[in-house]
Amino acid sequence: MRVGYIGLGAMGGALARHLIGKFPLSVFDLNQKAVDAFVELGATAAATPAELARNSDVVLLCLPRSSDVEAVLFGPNGVAQGLSSGKIVVDQTSGVPAETRGFARQLEEKGVLLFDAPVSGAMATAIAGTISIIASGPKEAFQRALPVLQSISPNVFHCGERVGNGQTMKTVNNMMNVSCRLATLEVVAMGRKFGLPLEVMTEAINATTARNYTSQGMLPAIAQGRQSTKFWLALQVKDIHQAIGLAAEQRVPMPIGGVARSILQIGLNSLGKEAQLEQMIGVIESMADTKFVDAATNAEFREAK
Amino acid sequence: MTTIGLAGSGETASFVARQLARSHSVRILDTDNGSLHCDGAEQVNNATSLAKGADIIVLCSGSDEVREAMLRRPDWLEAGTADKRILIDMGQGDPDDTRSLAKQLSEVGITLVDAPLHTEDTAAVSEASAIFFGGSATVLDSVRSILEAVCPKVIPCGDAGSGHAMRLVVAAIAACNRLITYECAAMGARNGLTIADMAIVLNKSSGYNSASARVLPALAANERTANVTLGSWANDLTKASVVAMRYGAPMLIATMARSTLDAASNRLGESVTVDRLAGIWEIDSGLPAPGAG
Numbered sequence: 051m052r053v054g055y056i057g058l059g060a061m062g063g064a065l066a067r068h069l070i071g072k073f074p075l076s077v078f079d080l081n082q083k084a085v086d087a088f089v090e091l092g093a094t095a096a097a098t099p100a101e102l103a104r105n106s107d108v109v110l111l112c113l114p115r116s117s118d119v120e121a122v123l124f125g126p127n128g129v130a131q132g133l134s135s136g137k138i139v140v141d142q143t144s145g146v147p148a149e150t151r152g153f154a155r156q157l158e159e160k161g162v163l164l165f166d167a168p169v170s171g172a173m174a175t176a177i178a179g180t181i182s183i184i185a186s187g188p189k190e191a192f193q194r195a196l197p198v199l200q201s202i203s204p205n206v207f208h209c210g211e212r213v214g215n216g217q218t219m220k221t222v223n224n225m226m227n228v229s230c231r232l233a234t235l236e237v238v239a240m241g242r243k244f245g246l247p248l249e250v251m252t253e254a255i256n257a258t259t260a261r262n263y264t265s266q267g268m269l270p271a272i273a274q275g276r277q278s279t280k281f282w283l284a285l286q287v288k289d290i291h292q293a294i295g296l297a298a299e300q301r302v303p304m305p306i307g308g309v310a311r312s313i314l315q316i317g318l319n320s321l322g323k324e325a326q327l328e329q330m331i332g333v334i335e336s337m338a339d340t341k342f343v344d345a346a347t348n349a350e351f352r353e354a355k
Numbered sequence: 356m357t358t359i360g361l362a363g364s365g366e367t368a369s370f371v372a373r374q375l376a377r378s379h380s381v382r383i384l385d386t387d388n389g390s391l392h393c394d395g396a397e398q399v400n401n402a403t404s405l406a407k408g409a410d411i412i413v414l415c416s417g418s419d420e421v422r423e424a425m426l427r428r429p430d431w432l433e434a435g436t437a438d439k440r441i442l443i444d445m446g447q448g449d450p451d452d453t454r455s456l457a458k459q460l461s462e463v464g465i466t467l468v469d470a471p472l473h474t475e476d477t478a479a480v481s482e483a484s485a486i487f488f489g490g491s492a493t494v495l496d497s498v499r500s501i502l503e504a505v506c507p508k509v510i511p512c513g514d515a516g517s518g519h520a521m522r523l524v525v526a527a528i529a530a531c532n533r534l535i536t537y538e539c540a541a542m543g544a545r546n547g548l549t550i551a552d553m554a555i556v557l558n559k560s561s562g563y564n565s566a567s568a569r570v571l572p573a574l575a576a577n578e579r580t581a582n583v584t585l586g587s588w589a590n591d592l593t594k595a596s597v598v599a600m601r602y603g604a605p606m607l608i609a610t611m612a613r614s615t616l617d618a619a620s621n622r623l624g625e626s627v628t629v630d631r632l633a634g635i636w637e638i639d640s641g642l643p644a645p646g647a648g
Contacts, residue, residue, distance in 0.1 A: 147546070170560035182560045205559065209552045219556050222543040226535055226562030233531035233608040240595070240604035241524040244450060246517060254510050254521050257485045259475045260528035262564030293542065300545035302640040305615070306531070306538055309607050338604045 054106030058084040062112030064176035103132030116145035135161025147214025163191035168220040186215030225293040239338035283325040360409030368415040402431035415445040450520035457515030469518035489518030526591035533566040541640035586625025589616040
């Protein structure tokens, strides 16, 4: 099976690397350096998305937004021009489900099946090959492309035959992650103001029903002075706007999600477009006028323990 | 055998008494007209009788008024015969009040420590529950076996008041976990996802939290996850909000959670369990009730 991958950014690049040596691989990206790195590893550079599609049985996309997917699929020299009946397109973008369903309908007219398969997890899990892949769409196309997805990670889920369910699941996941992350940080900031050491709060939270992905990953990392996320804050805001949009379309109230969105927006406006999600730690600290790590308090606690 | 005198009310106090009665001699004082039950415990009618002959006194009341009355006027403790008069507050007090009370009581020879229990389900207390201890390491050494008889996980948090502060931190995040899970699951369900799929995928992804791990599978199977009440959670979040305001912490999401829990408590009643919150999201999001259709 010949595979093509479009979008070799931080996440797409990490995912596509797992395909090298396992399938004949063509790649395309606007960033020539990213393409060159793949060519050095044995991939073939395609001049255009159309050329990549002509030389692939399965085309995977991982782009920032659904609007980028639309441009790459249907724009000049786009993927659609190189597709023929029986080929499969897998959209790994954290896109808008309704728009992805629209792309699938357009491609179906050419006998091409598209399904979505966004990923969920930290960059480290993408690199390690353990990231969660959340797919949805026609079972037949999913089964045919499954060996490709399983080369990226064995953790592949199929959430129904309706295209876009995977992206909806990813959106729900993003919202839960962000809301729990910000709630955890702001409450821990309150605890710090009272004088509780971060390390003991982390232990207490993780021993109880307060535990979550952030308490298990980010809080220990803060205490140890490590970075625990690598993601553009602007993209996180985009993801959350998408979640709020999905809720609004179905008239589902999301009061907590709305507050989380506002906090992220404040962070992005304060830090600028180049900010990383990790910098929200500092934003929460400054909002509460505290520091998560106070070396003296933690050392005192460790000694007492 | 150590004799423990326990004053309090409600399900949590009854649970604590039952746990203690397995390995200790327990006498109980019901502070709220018949809500404290414990087979095998001796029931007394007043605080002085409770203190008489007790080695340790445990206070476990959900009522701030009862806590205040018993801690601000500790004359009744003089009936105790123990060399070191130790009072363990297992209810949820204001951390700063506990700090100042501990200081005042120490001046009359009484050691007040706080050791509140956080649990959402006393039937599964060994799984995701803990006691947060505020007091000296020496006192903890002397009461650890008593606390571990209630819950195997005991976490020392610092001086008196720190246990109460820690429990507010934990309670606030735990409440947020659950409210966020309902809110996000409602959004997913209205957009075509099944609860069963969300239970599998989200719990293996970065959306994971303790509530999603318990609540989503339980929703899919129409099972319960908790016996903690809405009223109790609303009280905890109110206390957390008060501490946040006092110390100048914004706590935007947890404050929203406090409002949500107060509204839910007013709507459904204080005594229903937090599992009933699911029904609010189902109605407010236009989802069919479980089993409908």
